[in-house]
Amino acid sequence: MNENLKDIQLIERILAGETSAYRALVQRHKDFAFTVAYRILNHREEAEEAAQDAFLQAFGALKEFNQTAKFTTWFYRIVFNAALGAKRRQKPTEGITEINALAYAVTDTQQSLHKKERIKNIQQAMKQLSADDVTMITLFYLREQSLEEIAEITGISAETIKVKLHRARKRLADTLRKQLGEEVNNLY
Amino acid sequence: MQQPNDDELFEILDGSATEELRQRHQYWLETDTAYCEYFIELSQLHNDLETIHLESPSMAFENNVIRQWASEKSRSTRTMLAKWVPFVFISMMLILTLVGVSILGETQSTSLWTEQLQSWDQTLNPTLVQQVLLPFNAVLFLLIAERILRKRLNRQP
Numbered sequence A: 001m002n003e004n005l006k007d008i009q010l011i012e013r014i015l016a017g018e019t020s021a022y023r024a025l026v027q028r029h030k031d032f033a034f035t036v037a038y039r040i041l042n043h044r045e046e047a048e049e050a051a052q053d054a055f056l057q058a059f060g061a062l063k064e065f066n067q068t069a070k071f072t073t074w075f076y077r078i079v080f081n082a083a084l085g086a087k088r089r090q091k092p093t094e095g096i097t098e099i100n101a102l103a104y105a106v107t108d109t110q111q112s113l114h115k116k117e118r119i120k121n122i123q124q125a126m127k128q129l130s131a132d133d134v135t136m137i138t139l140f141y142l143r144e145q146s147l148e149e150i151a152e153i154t155g156i157s158a159e160t161i162k163v164k165l166h167r168a169r170k171r172l173a174d175t176l177r178k179q180l181g182e183e184v185n186n187l188y
Numbered sequence B: 001m002q003q004p005n006d007d008e009l010f011e012i013l014d015g016s017a018t019e020e021l022r023q024r025h026q027y028w029l030e031t032d033t034a035y036c037e038y039f040i041e042l043s044q045l046h047n048d049l050e051t052i053h054l055e056s057p058s059m060a061f062e063n064n065v066i067r068q069w070a071s072e073k074s075r076s077t078r079t080m081l082a083k084w085v086p087f088v089f090i091s092m093m094l095i096l097t098l099v100g101v102s103i104l105g106e107t108q109s110t111s112l113w114t115e116q117l118q119s120w121d122q123t124l125n126p127t128l129v130q131q132v133l134l135p136f137n138a139v140l141f142l143l144i145a146e147r148i149l150r151k152r153l154n155r156q157p
Helices: A003-015 A020-041 A044-064 A071-089 A113-126 A131-142 A147-154 A158-187 B006-014 B019-031 B033-051 B061-105 B112-123 B126-155
Strands: none
Touching (some): A003 A020, A020 B061, A044 A071, A071 A131, A071 A147, A113 A158, A131 B033, A147 A158, A158 B006, A158 B033, B006 B019
16 A cells, blocks of 8 residues: 555544554654654654654644645654754754764664674764755655655755755765774774 | 766766766766776765664654653643633623523512522512622632733733
């Protein structure tokens, strides 16, 4: 079944008063909501709070959701705004200190150690990018959102998103190169 | 032939490059080792990003959301009730007063119920009842209105 149709059916059940459908909707989108918030905030507890806040806001506004639209685009916009709001309230030093919480979910048995190491480096490098850059990369890669959908989520034009995405990836590549260079230097 | 820039390289990786760009890219791949190495680096990053999976929140996340939503819903229900209770109370008091005043004010009646009321009427002075009930309601109304206004004023920055 079409993923959006599943969401719409869950929303209809919620609006009909079926409380178990709330849980089902959370189960479907919690990982993405958390990942976006975590990438922006770099802090697990704050990311959980922001994701929870996004769900509560979405539940409260479900009656106003236009069911002909794509639920994820509408919901991810709420998540994005909740995370940015939390980022604005965040103290400057928070998040940077949290290095141990890397939950890079690569299937252990299939991926090589080398690949794991690369993914870990990417995630470290992403922590040094701006919230804007991280959001572009996260939305583009994690859920394969089209440029138009990312534009709707972030409230920026698709053309600008394309440019921002290119620049974000370029900055990520540069940061990664710099980071690896430092690691090599530290070996000698 | 112009070497593809970074934006164009990402277009190649995203699969949105034109035929002309692809040919240009192929030419540089075959002729320039540095370009080839740079493209492999970006390509590897692109592939790695595609394989990064979503992260998961704590096990309690789901329950926390549901619990918070339930408490928020009950809070909003309570707020709505609290908002309407004073008005319902005032309306009921007003209706009761009006009904009481109109029944007590009637002089001609034959029903048993009104006879009973008339017998009470003899013991109760209707003017006194009106004088007590109406000011009592007025005071109640003013107290509730004052409370609502104070809350609204406190909310203003």
